[in-house]
Amino acid sequence: MFARHVIAIVGALVLVAGCSPKAPQSSAATSSPTGAAPDDSGFTLVATGDLLIHPELTDQATADGGGKRDYDQILAGVRPAISSADLAICHLETPLAPAAGPFKGYPDFSAPPEIATAIADTGYDDCSTASNHTLDMGADGITRTLDTLDAVGIPHTGSARSAQEANTPLLLDVGGIKVGHVAYTFGFNGRKVPAGQPWLANTLDTDAVLAAARKARAAGAQIVVASLHWGTEYKQDATSEQQRIAKELLSDPAIDLIIGHHAHVVQPFEKINGKWVAYGLGNLIARHSEPRGTTEEGVIARFHFTRTGSSWTVDRAEYLPTLIDLGPPIRLRDLTTDHEADPARARQALARTDQIVLSRGAAAEGLTRPGQ
Numbered sequence: 001m002f003a004r005h006v007i008a009i010v011g012a013l014v015l016v017a018g019c020s021p022k023a024p025q026s027s028a029a030t031s032s033p034t035g036a037a038p039d040d041s042g043f044t045l046v047a048t049g050d051l052l053i054h055p056e057l058t059d060q061a062t063a064d065g066g067g068k069r070d071y072d073q074i075l076a077g078v079r080p081a082i083s084s085a086d087l088a089i090c091h092l093e094t095p096l097a098p099a100a101g102p103f104k105g106y107p108d109f110s111a112p113p114e115i116a117t118a119i120a121d122t123g124y125d126d127c128s129t130a131s132n133h134t135l136d137m138g139a140d141g142i143t144r145t146l147d148t149l150d151a152v153g154i155p156h157t158g159s160a161r162s163a164q165e166a167n168t169p170l171l172l173d174v175g176g177i178k179v180g181h182v183a184y185t186f187g188f189n190g191r192k193v194p195a196g197q198p199w200l201a202n203t204l205d206t207d208a209v210l211a212a213a214r215k216a217r218a219a220g221a222q223i224v225v226a227s228l229h230w231g232t233e234y235k236q237d238a239t240s241e242q243q244r245i246a247k248e249l250l251s252d253p254a255i256d257l258i259i260g261h262h263a264h265v266v267q268p269f270e271k272i273n274g275k276w277v278a279y280g281l282g283n284l285i286a287r288h289s290e291p292r293g294t295t296e297e298g299v300i301a302r303f304h305f306t307r308t309g310s311s312w313t314v315d316r317a318e319y320l321p322t323l324i325d326l327g328p329p330i331r332l333r334d335l336t337t338d339h340e341a342d343p344a345r346a347r348q349a350l351a352r353t354d355q356i357v358l359s360r361g362a363a364a365e366g367l368t369r370p371g372q
Contacts, residue, residue: 042306042315043086043174045225047259048078048322049281049298050093050131051119053111056287058103060330061114071118074285077333081300081320083123087174089181090124090284091227091261092116092156093131095141096148106289107189108136113148120152126172128183128227130158132262134201135188142200158183158227159201166199169216177223177305177312180216184209185229186262204230206248213254223256223305223312231263231280234292236356238267238279246270246277256312257303265294266356269301269319271365276303276317285324285332296324297349299357300334317367321353336371 064073082088094109104110160166172179184204213224249255250272258277267280282298304316321335
């Protein structure tokens with residue numbers, strides 16, 4: 001297991017957040033960290049889909065906690081896959097509320113802050129926060145969300161509390177390998193980023209994504225991952241716009257991997273210019289008022305990066321199908337290891353996920369599902 005550090009660079013100031021694995025602790029220094037020597041054996045990155053806290057999930061968490069909100073049991077099924085990775089990236093779709101609430105679901109979300117604790121407990125190292133719900137609770141909601149993530153030691157990117165924070169590349173030190181992470185969303189459900197605070201949340205534009213990725217490279221990133229909130233809800237095919245953006249970004253050396261969210265259903269994986277895009281990972285956890293079956297299916301994307309000369313490339317790409325078991329109780333299951341789900345439902349989810357994920361030729365490029 002690699003030790004982790006978060007490195008933030010603004011001008012001549014370098015902020016270093018040193019931590020033991022899976023439990024980041026913040027500290028500051030005025031010089032670059034020496035860090036561990038890069039491990040030439042590489043590292044494993046996992047990423048998951050939309051973390052969308054509907055009121056029914058909070059009811060389940062409250063029951064699990066005996067009156068206190070505890071989301072750990074809901075997410076426990078994926079903890080082995082998440083916590084065993086060298087770098088685990090989540091996508092927090094919704095703003096977080098104060099401890100006393102009020103808590104809200106669709107259309108304007110405001111989720112209990114205890115979900116941040118569960119994110120850390122599950123083993124995530126970093127979260128993207130750019131989504132169509134980022135502005136649901138305004139600037140105060142963004143500040144509260146990022147403050148809450150900071151309090152549990154989870155770095156973040158995609159929204160910001162200040163211009164300085166927005167202009168600071170997020171670099172994650174994974175065993176001496178510096179990984180940059182950028183995050184952008186297609187929009188904010190009709191809301192506009194305030195003119196006086198354009199840095200509050202990142203709007204998807206290929207030039208902006210590439211500029212941020214190049215800034216991360218200049219700050220020392222050896223690998224850059226882009227989290228993109230895009231596509232059409234409930235549409236399992238990648239849209240022509242998603243395909244266009246992926247080709248443009250992956251044709252540039254600044255971007256090494258694209259992780260997609262928003263559709264709430266699984267979308268294909270594809271290799272473009274020797275680099276991977278996971279167009280949509282589906283929901284990590286959600287409880288839609290009208291479950292579609294497809295909205296309860298997701299995937300964990302798992303990529304192993306290795307050094308090839310002076311660059312880093314993916315030498316192993318995998319997908320791990322997941323299923324939200326609506327119970328009761330509501331539980332998230334990793335279908336590659338968990339056999340508690342209804343067998344017929346699990347077979348249906350696996351078959352549909354395999355068909356969609358592999359529909360753009362990913363199997364021929366080496367994408368595999370563990371256990372097949």
